[in-house]
Amino acid sequence: MRSVLVASTAFGLLALVPACDKRPDSNPSPTTETPAAPTTASGPAAPKSRPFDPGQLAVFAALPASIERPDNVLTPDKVALGRMLWFDARLSKAQDVSCNSCHDVTKSGADDAPISTGTKKQKGTRNTPTIFNAAGEFAQGWDARWTLVEELVVPHAAQASVMGVDEKRLVDTVSSIPAYAAAFKKSFPDAKGAVAADTIAMALGAYARKLLTPSKWDTFLGGDQSALTDDEKAGLGAFMDASCTTCHAGKYVGAAQNQKLGVAKAWPASADVGRFAVTKEDVDRGVFKVPTLRNVTKTAPYLHDGSIASLDEITKLMSRHQVGKELTDAQTKSIVTFLGALAADPPKDLVAKPELPASGPKTPKPD
């Protein structure tokens, strides 16, 4: 049993290397030092709390204080404008959904549906990922299609199952609202205050870049071992013993690489080809971005298709299909307890719904 486990883990690691997309500020490669869980004849006992030395924790990192991009400076004016656009359903074709309808920042940065409902009640095929911390991830979208949040905005809004608006309609709508035109002038003095696809994406991107959720996990990583309870620390041990850190490590406990779903044991067929849709390379069939586990206790249902409702269940399935090992109920419960320590809310003033400016005479009607 043990040798099978080690072999499959090593295989997983080999497979990781070429698939690991790198950005200059991306997280370190997955560690090879994660020990396999000790198995005894009587079966594993419930995980126990233990002290962690900094070396063991080096595979993780605390959230940065902010996610800056030099060419989209985060001024308070721009973030406030982005927040208004974020909540404004007039941006969508039938003026019935805003970014917040699916990525609800007053909740988990996502919604509860396996598949969200977009404008004109259209449905896509993928689960809505949380917007919290997303701007810092190495790529955007389940298939890592875009690198920066700003790059995603216009094509994402154009999807029929999202907002159903082409670039022209998006720009026409925003520029027709008099107070927006004034706010763009203030936020983008260099671009001469133009309302354009670019500046709309920058404003929404600026808002997304502020939606960080540092938690007691970050305090713990900062050196305060008392920030986690004994049960959470035991869960961290169980998480590391279960080799989850092969893929879920770094600042976001994930979101630093793409991986095949079913790397150790085949996943039942999924209709979604994953990253193959972007690269058209066979090795990318069924490959998805490894999601962040920050806030994961609040973002059910799980996976790219929202097919798994419970965190206990997905934890067991991950171990079976990604690591090649069965978890006991006690190990599963302990890991889930640890995952709870990764959750926190962004600052309240950032997520409150702002008052939206009145439409102008040229504002398009819903269609």
Ligand code: HEC
């Ligand atoms: C109808 C629901 C819906 C609406 C409305 C919506 N999104 Fe999304 N969003 C999604 C889904 C689904 C995905 C995953 C897309 C994929 O992987 O193909 C996603 C992905 C994202 C991501 C990538 C996050 C990650 O972790 O990969 C960002 C950023 C994002 N959306 C921002 C926005 C912004 C900005 C708006 C408003 C302009 C918006 N979304 C409107 C459903 C929605």
Ligand code: HEC
């Ligand atoms: C070989 C890489 C790999 C390993 C090891 C791995 N995961 Fe994952 N994990 C992924 C990928 C890829 C996904 C997304 C798959 C998808 O959506 O189809 C994922 C998704 C998840 C999700 C769902 C998150 C969401 O927002 O939908 C959870 C929870 C999770 N993993 C926990 C774990 C735990 C706990 C372990 C250890 C037992 C683990 N993972 C081990 C690659 C891995």
